[in-house]
Amino acid sequence: MKRNLSVSQAETFQTCSYKWQLKYQRGLSKDTVEADAMSLGSLVHDGLAAALFSYADDQINSRDMDTDIALVDAKLEIETLGAEQLVASINELDTEKILEFKAMLQTAILLVRLTIEDIDIPKNYNIVLVDVEGETVPLIEHWLEYPVENTDFIFRGIVDAVLEDKNDGTIEVVDWKTRAKFSNDTAEQLKMQIGIYQYMLEKMYGMYVPMGTIYQIKSELSKSPIHNADGSLNKTRAKYQSHKVVSVIRNREIQKRLWFNLVSHATRIYDITLDYDDNDDNDDNDLPRAYGMPCSWCEFRDICYAELHGYDADSIIKSSYKEKE
Numbered sequence: 001m002k003r004n005l006s007v008s009q010a011e012t013f014q015t016c017s018y019k020w021q022l023k024y025q026r027g028l029s030k031d032t033v034e035a036d037a038m039s040l041g042s043l044v045h046d047g048l049a050a051a052l053f054s055y056a057d058d059q060i061n062s063r064d065m066d067t068d069i070a071l072v073d074a075k076l077e078i079e080t081l082g083a084e085q086l087v088a089s090i091n092e093l094d095t096e097k098i099l100e101f102k103a104m105l106q107t108a109i110l111l112v113r114l115t116i117e118d119i120d121i122p123k124n125y126n127i128v129l130v131d132v133e134g135e136t137v138p139l140i141e142h143w144l145e146y147p148v149e150n151t152d153f154i155f156r157g158i159v160d161a162v163l164e165d166k167n168d169g170t171i172e173v174v175d176w177k178t179r180a181k182f183s184n185d186t187a188e189q190l191k192m193q194i195g196i197y198q199y200m201l202e203k204m205y206g207m208y209v210p211m212g213t214i215y216q217i218k219s220e221l222s223k224s225p226i227h228n229a230d231g232s233l234n235k236t237r238a239k240y241q242s243h244k245v246v247s248v249i250r251n252r253e254i255q256k257r258l259w260f261n262l263v264s265h266a267t268r269i270y271d272i273t274l275d276y277d278d279n280d281d282n283d284d285n286d287l288p289r290a291y292g293m294p295c296s297w298c299e300f301r302d303i304c305y306a307e308l309h310g311y312d313a314d315s316i317i318k319s320s321y322k323e324k325e
């Protein structure tokens with residue numbers, strides 16, 4: 001029987017095995033929506049997808065791609081999702097949190113705007129389209145699934161976007177990462193993810209994807225204003241600031257070597273899973289923590305903080321997390 005392994009599970013394990021233990025073994029997830037980095041990241045992610053779907057719609061219907069309309073669509077998506085999250089968590093949030101949350105929505109909208117203007121799709125890119133059962137589908141937030149040769153694994157994952165460079169026809173797989181700080185370490189970790197998507201696109205669609213691109217998007221904006229007095233965007237200041245907000249890392253080869261690294265990671269994860277006894281209360285049984293950079297984005301950081309400082313982590317888990325049955 002084939003065993004499932006998601007790219008994100010392998011990536012999580014590679015980032016921090018203790019995080020993998022909390023998330024996939026113990027099944028913990030945040031119970032409340034907070035105006036934090038995690039929420040900002042998902043709003044930016046969804047806003048970028050909405051903007052790209054808007055471009056793809058123009059492309060499929062042979063219309064000129066319109067940046068303004070794409071940005072309005074992204075804004076609406078972020079505001080709708082933000083409103084849904086706010087309503088879902090309204091009993092949990094105090095007034096200060098609601099204001100924080102609203103400010104976060106504005107930041108997410110601006111980050112999407114700066115990223116889209118930095119990529120400049122109408123000038124630089126087309127969205128790659130594929131035929132799926134007779135339907136034209138843009139490769140945006142697209143589900144990829146493929147069996148790993150000579151193993152009993154199937155990899156599954158969602159690719160953020162696949163774009164075609166209008167200048168030279170190069171196809172590139174794109175991954176968005178919202179980050180507190182730009183990091184080359186992150187690029188190293190993500191090469192595996194990019195490599196596997198390149199490989200899967202080749203296998204599933206016969207598509208040669210020589211380029212992998214990671215957009216690291218800062219979670220904070222500088223304080224200098226980028227709007228004119230009438231509220232419109234000052235394009236010169238926005239362009240200047242986008243260089244500080246978006247960092248682009250490109251990786252020029254299909255790295256099949258990384259594909260095989262990921263397979264060995266998968267095997268390791270399953271070996272650990274088989275040996276690991278989650279019901280054992282002995283803390284020595286915990287997998288190693290990563291510490292450092294990944295913690296600033298980790299949904300479990302308050303658990304780790306409590307455990308490492310001798311506070312009552314169990315009560316934090318009870319009050320702020322859901323645990324799988």
Ligand code: SF4
Nearest residue numbers: 016289295298301304
């Ligand atoms: S806070 Fe850091 S050490 Fe703790 S689980 Fe998350 S990434 Fe690992």
